[in-house]
Amino acid sequence: MQTATITKRSESGTLATWVLAAAQLVSWGAIYYGFSLFVVPMERSMGWGRTETNAALSLGLLVSGLAAYPVGKWIDNGHGRRVMVAGSVLGAAMLLLWSQAHSPVTLFVVWIGLGIAMAATLYDPVFAVITRDYPGSFRTKITLITLVAGFASTVFIPLTQGFVDWFGWRGALIALAVSILAICLPAHWFAVGKDAPRENELEHKVALQAVNSAAARRALRTPTFWALAVCFTTYYATFAALTFHLVPLMTERHVSATLILTTMAVIGPAQVLARVLWFTAGRGSRPSTVGIVITIAFPLSVLILIWAGTSPFRLIAFAIIYGGANGMMTILRGTVVQDVLWTEGYGAVSGLLSMPSNIAKGIAPISAAAIWAVNRNYVPVEWTVLGVSTISAMAFGVAIRFASSHKRSSA
Secondary structure: HHHHHHHHHOOOHHHHHHHHHHHHHHHHHHHHHHEEEHHHHHHHOOOOHHHHHHHHHHHHHHHHHHHHHHHHHHOOOOHHHHHHHHHHHHHHHHHHHHOOOOHHHHHHHHHHHHHHHHHHHHHHHHHHHHHHHHHHHHHHHHHHHHHHHHHHHHHHHHHHHHHHHHHHHHHHHHHHHHHHHHHHHHOOOHHHOOOOOOOHHHHHHHHHHHHHHHHHHHHOHHHHHHHHHHHHHHHHHHHHHHHHHHHHHHHHHOOOOOHHOOOOOOOHHHHHHHHHHHHHOOOOOOOHHHHHHHHHHHHHHHHHHHHHHHOHHHHHHHHHHHHHHHHHHHHHHHHHHHHHHHOOOOOHHHHHHHHHHHHHHHHHHHHHHHHHHOOOOOHHHHHHHHHHHHHHHHHHHHHHHHHHHHHHHHH
């Protein structure tokens, strides 16, 4: 009976995939992308410092990283619906609490909660759910979800700014909370597969937990896993560092305000177009093959940025390659584990990979600021990002090499 259900779900699921894609767009837009739009209004009305508000965000990213493994493990054991529904409720509750904040302490509490909510609702959990529910078509579905969610910033940055203008920053947070409850909560309830049965199939549940736990322990003994961990951690650290410092970096070079806005505006569409390219022309390509191109493209974009100066053509070329690499990296992150390791225990294995990556994303912007502060110059930051991103590309190559050797020895 269980096998028949899984097979039926793997052969369909188109509507569920689109519903989950819409929920990802709203979750990313409401929780993640709106933060920068609230910083200045909060500072003006509450007198909070920039360091305090950004430290709260960094704390949320750290908490998200620490929560990734237990969340993935719960999803592996059949509790995907409960996890994602609870994450939606928690995310909305924290936005409502934020709207009533009158001290930085409350803001820190809010971002601890939002860190858990992000771990339970954003890409990693939905990738785990899709892999579990649709083992025959998860790659196509994950690609489609990232394609739709790629418009989150395009939709929600102007929408959130409109909310702030119309309702003030407190009212805007309430509006975002309502959007999560109205869209994400029902989407996760109806589109995520039913949780594992309990009393009547206790033996099945125990066996499932044993298989998933064994798969996670096996990953920790596999060189491919550790190489991927180095790859993703160094990649996301450098991407976060550069993204949060890109505008002041170009300002320091005396790039015109118009060209800075143009460069930043190109990055988002480049991410989406790269995902469209993978979804259409590259659908049959192995993630491990595409990953080599992606991980090389990112340090190449940094090299172009170093060389670009104030040239419009070079800066636009940087933005296209930089955005395109990151757009496809999201798909790679969701599919390469199944390609070079296995699908059993995917949620837990993916969570283990996400922990250091999310922690690095929280630390990297502060680290880049510290490097800049030494000589108050972004040149050392650029070269550091180039060096670390090159390590990411090398680590991915090592992961593929180990995976190939493992498959040959297992044949």
